[in-house]
Amino acid sequence: MFFSSRRNPAGFWRRVTAFILDIAIILVLAVVINSIFKKHGNLYSDIMAVIYLIIVPIVWNGYTVGKRLLGIRIERLSGKRVSIITMILRYIGFAIYIATFGIAFIISIIMMIFRCDNRSLHDLIAGTCVNQN
Numbered sequence: 001m002f003f004s005s006r007r008n009p010a011g012f013w014r015r016v017t018a019f020i021l022d023i024a025i026i027l028v029l030a031v032v033i034n035s036i037f038k039k040h041g042n043l044y045s046d047i048m049a050v051i052y053l054i055i056v057p058i059v060w061n062g063y064t065v066g067k068r069l070l071g072i073r074i075e076r077l078s079g080k081r082v083s084i085i086t087m088i089l090r091y092i093g094f095a096i097y098i099a100t101f102g103i104a105f106i107i108s109i110i111m112m113i114f115r116c117d118n119r120s121l122h123d124l125i126a127g128t129c130v131n132q133n
Contacts, residue, residue, distance in 0.1 A: 009118040010072035010130040012109075021066030026052055054087040071133045078127070086126050093122025 010018075026049050033048055034041030056064050062073035062082050074082050074090070097105035108121040119129050 008132045009116075010070075010132050011118060012112045014070050014072055014132070015112065015118070015130055018064070018066035018070040018072055021069060022052070022064045025065055053091060054084070057082050057087055058084060067130070072130050073133065074128050075131055076126075076128055082128065086128060089126035090122045090128060093120070093125045096121065096125075 029048055029052070030045035033045040037044050052064065057067075057074050058081075060068070062075055067073050074087075076082055076086055093104075093108070097108065104121055111124075112118050112120045117129060123129055
């Protein structure tokens, strides 16, 4: 199962569109949470974002809502399901993007466009790939 899907990496625009959908979902949920919990809304919406980006793919076999809608999912190179460690490592990659003032992000975009497996920096860090179903 894994090796057959591994030959079908998700393209750059499909990944970007899924990410935009996920961010839109997070923003809508954050607005709702912030309006309900006015005093600690930011804390709760931050916790919700972490749950969505890290826990949902673990529980939902590599999918977020955006990835599911676009027919792509996060997979480990080993063929095993994504784990909490895997997902934390993926999002350490996003922290690197911020720490390098976006330079690593630009490098990651170039990697996704030009690598034959479309893996980005955060995929390399976590040992993952994003494949089409």
